[in-house]
Amino acid sequence: MPRVLASAAMTRNSALPDIPRLPDRLTGRSIVLVGLMGAGKTSIGRRLAARLGLPFRDADAEIEAAAGASVPEIFERFGEAEFRAGERRVIARLLAGDPLVLATGGGAYMDQATRATIRREAVCVWLRARLPTLLRRVAGRSHRPLLNSGPPNDILQRLMTIRHPIYAEADIVVDCGDENPDTTTTHVLDALLAWEPPRRLHVALSSSSYDVVVGGNLIARAGALLAPVLPQKRAFVVTDQNVADLHLATLLAGLAEAGFDAIPIVVPHGETSKSLEIFDSVTDQMLAAGVERRTAVIALGGGVVGDLAGFAAAATLRGLPFVQVPTTLLSQVDSSVGGKTGINSRHGKNLLGAFHQPRIVLADTSVLATLPPRELRAGYAEIAKAGLIGDAAFFDWCEANGAAVVGGERAAQAEAIFRACAFKAQVVGDDEREEKPSDGRALLNLGHTFGHALEAELGFGNILHGEAVATGIGLAFRLSANLGLCPQTDAERVVAHFTAIGLPAELAMLNRRLSAERLVGHMRRDKKVRDGRLNFVLVRGIGRAFTSSDVPPDAVVDLLRTEGCGE
Numbered sequence: 001m002p003r004v005l006a007s008a009a010m011t012r013n014s015a016l017p018d019i020p021r022l023p024d025r026l027t028g029r030s031i032v033l034v035g036l037m038g039a040g041k042t043s044i045g046r047r048l049a050a051r052l053g054l055p056f057r058d059a060d061a062e063i064e065a066a067a068g069a070s071v072p073e074i075f076e077r078f079g080e081a082e083f084r085a086g087e088r089r090v091i092a093r094l095l096a097g098d099p100l101v102l103a104t105g106g107g108a109y110m111d112q113a114t115r116a117t118i119r120r121e122a123v124c125v126w127l128r129a130r131l132p133t134l135l136r137r138v139a140g141r142s143h144r145p146l147l148n149s150g151p152p153n154d155i156l157q158r159l160m161t162i163r164h165p166i167y168a169e170a171d172i173v174v175d176c177g178d179e180n181p182d183t184t185t186t187h188v189l190d191a192l193l194a195w196e197p198p199r200r201l202h203v204a205l206s207s208s209s210y211d212v213v214v215g216g217n218l219i220a221r222a223g224a225l226l227a228p229v230l231p232q233k234r235a236f237v238v239t240d241q242n243v244a245d246l247h248l249a250t251l252l253a254g255l256a257e258a259g260f261d262a263i264p265i266v267v268p269h270g271e272t273s274k275s276l277e278i279f280d281s282v283t284d285q286m287l288a289a290g291v292e293r294r295t296a297v298i299a300l301g302g303g304v305v306g307d308l309a310g311f312a313a314a315a316t317l318r319g320l321p322f323v324q325v326p327t328t329l330l331s332q333v334d335s336s337v338g339g340k341t342g343i344n345s346r347h348g349k350n351l352l353g354a355f356h357q358p359r360i361v362l363a364d365t366s367v368l369a370t371l372p373p374r375e376l377r378a379g380y381a382e383i384a385k386a387g388l389i390g391d392a393a394f395f396d397w398c399e400a401n402g403a404a405v406v407g408g409e410r411a412a413q414a415e416a417i418f419r420a421c422a423f424k425a426q427v428v429g430d431d432e433r434e435e436k437p438s439d440g441r442a443l444l445n446l447g448h449t450f451g452h453a454l455e456a457e458l459g460f461g462n463i464l465h466g467e468a469v470a471t472g473i474g475l476a477f478r479l480s481a482n483l484g485l486c487p488q489t490d491a492e493r494v495v496a497h498f499t500a501i502g503l504p505a506e507l508a509m510l511n512r513r514l515s516a517e518r519l520v521g522h523m524r525r526d527k528k529v530r531d532g533r534l535n536f537v538l539v540r541g542i543g544r545a546f547t548s549s550d551v552p553p554d555a556v557v558d559l560l561r562t563e564g565c566g567e
Contacts, residue, residue: 022052025197030095032102032118033188034109034167035127036159038137040176040184041103044127047185049101059104062090071105080107088114095121106159110166119169119228123195125188126170131156133178165233165259169224171195199418203337203425205432208357212337212421214414218364219251219300219325223258229359230321232294233260236286238309239300240269243327246370251300251325262298263289267308271460274308274343276352282312296321296359302328303335303465307350310341314356324361328371329379329405329413330466332363333386333420338428338441348525349452349460355433363421365414376406377502378466381447383416385473386423388494389443392543394419402501438547446537446545447472453522458512470498474505479551479559480538490542507563516560517567520553 031048033041042058049056060071063086067074074083087108094102095117102122108114109124118124129137134156167173172191176184198215213225227233235255239248244266255262265285267273286297297320299309306324313322324336342353368376380402387395397419398405404412424444431440451472454463477491498505507514523534533549534556540546 023193025195026123026192028099030099030102030122031192032095032104032122032124033127034104034118034124034170035106035129035176036134036156036163037106038134038156039106039127039129040137040181041127043181044176044185044188045101045103047181048188051185051189052101055098055100057094057100057102059087059091059094059102059108062094063087063105066090084108084111087111088117092117106163109170110163115166115169115228123172123192124170125172125174125191126167127176127184127188128164128167128173129176131160133176136178165223165257166227168258169227171197199414201418201421201425204429205339205357207432210358210360212361212363212425214332214363214365214418214421216364216366216410216414218362219247219367220254222251222254222298222325222362223256223260224254225362226255226260226296226298226323226360227258230296230323232292232296232321233258234292234294235260235262235296235298235323236289236291237262237264237298237300238267238282238305238312239264240267240273240302240305242269243301243305247300247327247367251298267305271304271344274304274350276343276345279308279312279343282308283316286312286316291316291320293317293320296323298323298325299336300325300327301331302326303331306331306335307341307353308343310339310356310358311343311353314341314354319356322356322358324358326361326363327367329368329376329417330382330464331379332417333379333424334382336361336363337421337424338444339432344460348522349455357432361421363417365410365417368410368413369408373406373502374464376408378464378470380406380416380501381466381470381473381498381503383420384497385444385446385469386420388473388477388539388542389423389446389537389545390427390543391423392541394423395542399497402497406501442535442547443537443545446539447474447476449523449526449534449536450475450519452526453519454510454514456522456525457514457518458510463510467504470503470505471507471510474498475507475559475563476537477539478563479536479555480540482559483538483551483555486539486541486544490539493542507560507565514560514565515567516557516565519560519565520556523556 033045035041046056064070088111091114135152138152172195174188174191198213198218201212203210248264252262265282267278297309297313299306306326310322313320326332326336339355339357341356342350345351384398387398401412405416427441427444434441447469451468454468454471474495477494480486481488481491495505504510534551535549536551537545538548
């Protein structure tokens with residue numbers, strides 16, 4: 001495991017009195033510099049180590065010391081493969097020790113095992129330089145084995161084409177021009193101080209596992225984040241027209257930087273895209289373009305796009321690698337995690353689908369700033385739901401911080417997303433395919449029996465999913481209180497919180513004339529019906545949900561009528 005990184009404040013260079021203290025997120029990390037020959041890894045590395053009070057090591061020098069021969073001699077005697085194997089061992093040994101600044105050879109980061117070691121043990125900085133800069137710096141350096149096989153310009157251009165997409169997987173990129181090494185070192189230090197690593201939540205399932213990555217500007221860094229987990233650098237990006245206008249160019253640029261060939265497939269915006277017609281169009285476009293079994297499908301959008309693209313990935317060639325890049329708060333905390341995919345039928349919502357887990361989920365908090373307030377509030381319903389099901393302390397947090405989440409405070413949003421996803425990951429990990437007869441993954445349907453009925457009755461789009469769920473949760477708590485299962489005060493507390501956030505928690509808030517009979521009819525066609533009996537998630541209090549198929553239909557009708565429904 002990595003050791004603690006020394007604080008710059010403790011070992012401040014007297015010539016540089018204003019170097020700030022390194023943040024806690026760098027604690028326990030070495031710093032590894034990667035880049036092409038001539039990028040300045042050794043000269044910058046020495047200066048950076050001096051400023052931080054850390055040891056400096058040069059991987060090539062360490063290899064030469066271990067082998068008792070120069071790098072050109074090792075290449076000549078044993079070949080590049082043997083050199084890379086020794087390089088891999090040396091870098092692993094150095095990073096297993098105390099924190100340091102390490103300059104690597106230009107080809108070191110191309111080795112997959114070495115990249116994995118660096119990713120695990122260190123912060124990786126790519127010193128990116130333009131070709132003219134590199135040519136000036138390597139001119140006349142005959143000790144570089146790779147430069148001895150032809151014109152340096154051609155060799156460096158070829159190496160840039162091959163290696164830059166791999167270097168793009170580094171944590172930080174610093175562009176190096178013709179400024180002096182001290183100035184470049186300052187740029188590197190500034191980049192380290194500004195670096196905000198995303199938080200990772202591991203979802204462990206019996207059939208697979210993956211990470212949910214939560215942080216800012218992840219779409220721009222998508223290529224670097226996806227490259228380690230996908231089997232092929234070729235992908236289809238499924239998105240809708242609204243999201244494409246906002247985020248598609250950024251995603252495609254981020255993928256291209258890491259060498260991905262990405263083909264966009266744009267569908268109409270809205271729930272109507274979850275149809276057999278659009279599903280057929282998406283799969284047909286992938287097949288026509290020569291999709292292979294290792295080609296990934298990337299869903300860029302909200303829950304509709306995620307469900308549609310996920311089902312297309314599950315069905316095409318009997319299963320393609322799948323990535324979720326959710327762009328709404330609702331999809332970041334709900335549909336993107338857990339592997340449920342599907343489309344709608346004329347008989348009801350999500351009746352055609354499959355369980356198909358993603359390889360990774362990128363929950364980019366930056367995109368939430370583009371959402372209208374109504375969308376943020378709708379997504380918040382699924383966040384609060386996590387606390388109401390099984391984490392009363394989290395619902396306490398929601399009551400204290402919910403206004404900040406829907407108000408756009410980035411830190412509050414990131415914390416809410418992470419905690420809601422952590423709760424869902426725990427539930428999904430225990431019951432991946434909703435096979436437990438009770439109190440497994442089905443608990444995540446709190447509010448959904450009522451909510452889906454409202455969506456079916458009012459029309460998809462006329463009420464947002466999160467709004468329907470919030471109303472459904474309020475009804476579920478009211479029903480539980482009416483049945484004597486939970487205190488009436490808990491129901492009032494839930495309704496009051498959703499109301500304060502701006503969500504409808506009671507039927508009267510929808511301002512629509514509804515029929516109890518028609519709503520119950522929709523419930524009977526819900527996919528959660530078992531043996532013809534309505535299945536509800538009820539509560540014994542906040543954070544104490546359970547499933548029940550023993551709810552008297554009369555109790556449901558009475559509740560709906562009390563809430564203002566007609567016959």
